[in-house]
Amino acid sequence: MTIGLLMPNPLLQKGTAGLPVETAPDGPDTMAEDRPGTDAAPLLMNLGSDDAAVCTDGVCVL
Amino acid sequence: MSTPSKTLRIDIWSDVVCPWCYIGKRRLETAIDRFEHADEVEVHWHSFQLDPAHPKGHRRPVFETLAQKVGAPIAQVRSMTRQISELAAVEGLTYDLERAVSVNTIDAHRLSHLAAAHGLGGQMHERLLRAHLGEGEIVDDPGTLVRLGAEVGVPEDEIRRMLAGGEYADAVEADFREARAYGATGVPFFVINRAYGLSGAQPADTFLSALRTAHADTAKATR
Numbered sequence: 061m062t063i064g065l066l067m068p069n070p071l072l073q074k075g076t077a078g079l080p081v082e083t084a085p086d087g088p089d090t091m092a093e094d095r096p097g098t099d100a101a102p103l104l105m106n107l108g109s110d111d112a113a114v115c116t117d118g119v120c121v122l
Numbered sequence: 123m124s125t126p127s128k129t130l131r132i133d134i135w136s137d138v139v140c141p142w143c144y145i146g147k148r149r150l151e152t153a154i155d156r157f158e159h160a161d162e163v164e165v166h167w168h169s170f171q172l173d174p175a176h177p178k179g180h181r182r183p184v185f186e187t188l189a190q191k192v193g194a195p196i197a198q199v200r201s202m203t204r205q206i207s208e209l210a211a212v213e214g215l216t217y218d219l220e221r222a223v224s225v226n227t228i229d230a231h232r233l234s235h236l237a238a239a240h241g242l243g244g245q246m247h248e249r250l251l252r253a254h255l256g257e258g259e260i261v262d263d264p265g266t267l268v269r270l271g272a273e274v275g276v277p278e279d280e281i282r283r284m285l286a287g288g289e290y291a292d293a294v295e296a297d298f299r300e301a302r303a304y305g306a307t308g309v310p311f312f313v314i315n316r317a318y319g320l321s322g323a324q325p326a327d328t329f330l331s332a333l334r335t336a337h338a339d340t341a342k343a344t345r
Binding site: 103104105106107108109110111112113114115116117118119120 | 137140141142143145146172173176187188191192206304305307308309310311312313314317318319320321322323324325328331332335336
C-alpha cells in the first residue's frame with residue numbers, strides 16, 4: 061500500500077466533456093498546490109493502491 | 123440500549139454503467155463485514171457520469187461504444203471485458219456485457235437521488251448496477267426505471283413525476299463537481315470522513331486497512 065497525497069490529475073478535465081477549463085492564474089500568488097479551474101479543494105490522504113482499476117472518460121479496461 | 127454513533131462516513135462516487143464500481147462496491151462490503159466497528163459505518167452514494175456528453179436517448183451496444191473510444195477491434199474489446207467479468211465473478215457478481223447497452227445515465231442518477239430521499243439510495247444504486255451490467259436492461263428507458271425503482275420501494279408515481287421534470291439534475295451536477303474538487307480522476311472513488319481517499323476497485327484488504335486507519339485516527343482525535 062502506498063501513502064501519499066491525491067493530487068489533481070489533468071486527465072480528469074479530459075474526461076469531463078462540456079466543462080469549461082480556466083486558464084491558470086499568473087503572478088507570485090500562484091502556488092504549486094493551486095488548482096486552476098476548480099474550487100479550493102481539500103487534499104485527501106491516499107490510503108489506496110495507485111494501480112487499482114478505475115473507469116475514466118467512459119472507458120473501463122484492465 | 124443506545125445506538126452506536128456513526129463515526130465513519132464513507133462517500134462513494136460511482137456510475138451505474140461502471141463495471142469496476144460494482145466490483146469495488148462488493149469489495150468494500152466485504153471489508154465492512156470484516157471490520158470490527160462495522161456498526162459505526164455509514165455510506166453515502168454520489169453520482170458521477172462517466173460520459174455526460176453521451177447524447178440522451180442514444181443507445182448502442184457497450185462493445186461498439188468501447189471499440190470506438192479505444193480505437194480497437196470489437197474482438198479485442200470483448201477479450202478485455204471478459205477479464206473484467208471473470209474478476210466480477212470472483213466477487214459473486216454475474217456480468218453479461220454482451221447485452222449491455224450504453225446510454226446517458228443522468229436519469230438513472232436522478233432516480234438514485236429520489237431513492238436516497240426515501241432512504242433507499244444504496245439499494246437503488248445496487249439495482250441499477252445489476253440491471254445494466256448483468257441483465258441487459260436499458261437504464262435510460264423510463265418504463266425500466268419506473269419498474270426498477272418500484273422494485274426497491276420507491277413510489278411509482280414519484281418516479282414518473284421526477285422523470286417528466288428536471289428534479290435532482292442539479293444534485294447530480296453538484297455530486298460531479300464535488301468529486302472533481304477532491305481531484306477524482308475516475309470511478310469508483312471513495313472518501314472516508316472527508317479526509318482519506320481511495321481511488322478504484324481496491325482489494326477488500328486495502329479497504330479494511332483504510333477503515334481501521336480512519337477509525338483509529340478518529341478515536342485519537344476524540345480522546
